[in-house]
Amino acid sequence: MKLPPFAYRAPESLEEGLELLAAGDGEARVLAGGQSLIPMLALRLARPSLLIDLRRVRGLEGVQEDGGGLRIGALTTELVAERDPRVRAASPLLFEALEFIGHPAIRSRGTVGGSLCHADPAAELPAAALVLGAELTARSLGRGERTIPARDFFLGPFTTALEFDEVVTEVRVPAPSSSQGTCFAEVSRRPGDFAMVGVAAAVVRDEDRVLDLRLALTGVGDRSRLFTLDELELDRQDSPENLFSAAGRRVGARLRPPEDLHASTAYRRHLSRVLTERALRTAFGRAAVQGGTAGG
Numbered sequence: 001m002k003l004p005p006f007a008y009r010a011p012e013s014l015e016e017g018l019e020l021l022a023a024g025d026g027e028a029r030v031l032a033g034g035q036s037l038i039p040m041l042a043l044r045l046a047r048p049s050l051l052i053d054l055r056r057v058r059g060l061e062g063v064q065e066d067g068g069g070l071r072i073g074a075l076t077t078e079l080v081a082e083r084d085p086r087v088r089a090a091s092p093l094l095f096e097a098l099e100f101i102g103h104p105a106i107r108s109r110g111t112v113g114g115s116l117c118h119a120d121p122a123a124e125l126p127a128a129a130l131v132l133g134a135e136l137t138a139r140s141l142g143r144g145e146r147t148i149p150a151r152d153f154f155l156g157p158f159t160t161a162l163e164f165d166e167v168v169t170e171v172r173v174p175a176p177s178s179s180q181g182t183c184f185a186e187v188s189r190r191p192g193d194f195a196m197v198g199v200a201a202a203v204v205r206d207e208d209r210v211l212d213l214r215l216a217l218t219g220v221g222d223r224s225r226l227f228t229l230d231e232l233e234l235d236r237q238d239s240p241e242n243l244f245s246a247a248g249r250r251v252g253a254r255l256r257p258p259e260d261l262h263a264s265t266a267y268r269r270h271l272s273r274v275l276t277e278r279a280l281r282t283a284f285g286r287a288a289v290q291g292g293t294a295g296g
């Protein structure tokens with residue numbers, strides 16, 4: 001489909017980009033990989049008067065180790081992040097989530113920051129960011145820099161806590177807890193499709209007990225949903241098997257997933273329960289194998 005008319009600028013510096021964005025007064029949009037924004041323009045779901053292409057701005061790309069965790073530039077493509085051995089080593093959950101996104105051609109253009117800012121309720125990265133306790137760094141011309149925890153970032157479908165004049169510059173993933181294992185599990189109609197339901201899980205293990213767990217589901221509502229052990233009122237003294245079954249039942253009971261062409265509410269709820277159990281069990285097993293480092 002033909003795109004609607006818009007002005008296009010490709011600044012060489014972040015400052016220039018922020019100036020353009022501020023002057024746009026809510027009518028300008030940042031362009032990163034264009035894998036979501038361009039289709040939205042074609043479908044007339046977005047009508048910005050100005051696109052500010054950030055791909056020439058230096059310093060917004062790349063992966064760095066950060067005290068056992070990671071700092072990932074917002075413009076780092078999903079494929080570059082996925083292929084970086086530091087991502088695989090420091091955050092196996094992020095690595096697994098990246099692999100589930102579309103196809104390599106999509107991931108070679110789509111960016112880590114773009115996926116988070118797009119906030120698609122069925123996307124993988126928001127769920128992974130919630131479980132990992134990631135933080136986003138946002139910059140604006142007038143107010144400088146601020147840090148937004150992932151749990152405060154996703155407000156609704158395609159809606160985030162970003163102000164119209166802010167750009168996400170970096171995503172920080174903290175070092176994993178010791179004895180942690182992780183797993184991303186999802187079901188989609190075909191490989192590369194958006195998931196009908198996806199589950200990101202992290203389990204902290206002490207021998208045969210579960211010390212802590214976090215999980216986030218995608219494809220089940222207006223945004224990814226984070227659940228913790230305490231929120232699900234699970235008992236740490238329970239055997240892992242009982243605890244994981246209870247987690248699956250409680251997650252299923254608390255969700256009201258949408259019905260669409262791909263799946264009914266009942267089927268998505270069933271997937272939520274089954275995938276929750278499966279992801280937690282796998283994460284628990286990986287914690288043992290890894291013996292003190294993040295599972296994967």
Ligand SMILES: Cc1cc2nc3c(=O)[nH]c(=O)nc-3n(C[C@H](O)[C@H](O)[C@H](O)COP(=O)(O)OP(=O)(O)OC[C@H]3O[C@@H](n4cnc5c(N)ncnc54)[C@H](O)[C@@H]3O)c2cc1C
Pocket residue numbers: 029030031032033034035036037038039074075100101102103106109110111112113114115117118120122123124125162166167168169192193194195
């Ligand atoms: C065929 C196809 C299949 C796909 N399958 C999947 C899938 O299975 N799972 C999945 O999660 N995604 C999927 N995607 C989407 C893909 O991951 C996109 O790359 C991602 O959602 C957006 O990243 P982008 O860099 O392309 O952002 P863009 O499309 O350039 O931008 C998306 C939005 O984020 C804003 N934005 C981008 N970067 C920033 C920034 N740094 N600061 C502030 N705002 C910013 C833009 O203004 C825009 O509103 C698919 C896309 C296609 C075309």
